[in-house]
Amino acid sequence: MMHTRLLQTAHVFAIDGTESGRGSSLLRGTLPLARHRLLLSVATVAIALAAGFAAGRSLPSASIAAPVSVPAAVAADPDLPATITLSESKLANLQLQIEEAKSGPLVHAVSATGSVGYDQLHVARIRPVARGRIESLDVNPGDRVVAGQRLAVLDNFDLSAAHSRALSAEAALGQAQAQLKAANAAYDRATNLIRNDLVTQAEVEARRATVATMEADLRTKQAELQQYREEEARLLPMRADATGASLSGDQPTSGSRGAIVAPFAGVVDSVSVAKGEITDPATPILTVSDLSTVWVQADVAEKDLGAVRVGDAVEVRVSAFPGRAFTGRVTYIPDQIETTTGMAKVRCAIPNPDGALRVNMFANVTILSPQGGDAVLVPSESLQDVNGQSVVFIPTGGRQFAWRVVRTGPVANGKTQITSGLAAGAAVVGEGSYWLKAALMQSTSPDQG
Structure with a gap:
């Protein structure tokens, strides 16, 4: 109705101005020029008002759903309603997300990239303890082995000599024991004969000295035998019968031949010898790794290093398993920064029971570092500023x-x-709390429908 009246008024003023223009030739002398200008101005204002009102009536209702600015006078008013009540339709339109305030430490997430590597505490680079020949090779790269499983048989050249020395020492010890026994018997006879003055006291003392000498020689031979046996044991890593395994029928179990066995369960990563090849202690011949735990070296920027602590939880993701997060802990923070990259190689131990993580995989690492003790935490979007104070809606x-x-x-x-x-x-209220703030400040709820 108001719109129609404004248009009619604009039309009347326009006609009046037009008629005045037509009659200007008749009344040129009697109608002042100022009256013409006044009538045209009034008509222009009326038309502008009518157009503005029509545009306002034509705006879609969805435009009201835009964020509502809070008037300064209302924001400064402390007398705000304690609660807000929404209609069912408005509540459905706003789609408010209800969250729970949780107790826990505030966690700072440090993002980094890294790579998967061996757990260096569970990698065995097996070398022969002495120079020798590979008599047999029982595994190939990629084979899974158990602790104590035979990997190869080595004909140890040095072990053969050590075994011979131990046998010689055993014989010498037996001879020394026999000599001591004879010396003790001679001394006992001399002790009996001196009672009948059949031997001199000097003879008794001489035989006593012989017994002492034989006892000392016996102790020397015992020490030599112990030394040669220990040397032999060092040169023989582990005999097959000591691990529950047995050598094949064409491999003798005596002398210089011994089994090289796996120190723990794992995977044979490399084999660098062949059957019949002569090896020495300077060169690893087998590598066995336990991949049930892997190390991920995370490149942490210097600016983030202060937030990281040993023991912080870690989440690792790799492109091979996009929907899976591997969890672990920070185990080591280096004392120095790499000069070329400005990064610190932070070591993270990640359990890998199913072997999904492979060495040299590229990884995205998130280190979750707690900041302080437990506290009440809410989503940041649930907080709103009302009259200069932080508020949440419950x-x-x-x-x-x-x-x-x-x-x-x-x-x-x-x-x-x-x-x-x-x-x-x-x-x-988490997501959507802004609309509640707008409704509180204006005492109405915004409508998105």
């Missing part, structure tokens, strides 16, 4: 929401620490 039932002033602490990982004003377990 659902109270029946489509009602109450607002509560809280004190905030540090922010990390999309979470904000609440130091006071809210208890753990309380429900708060």
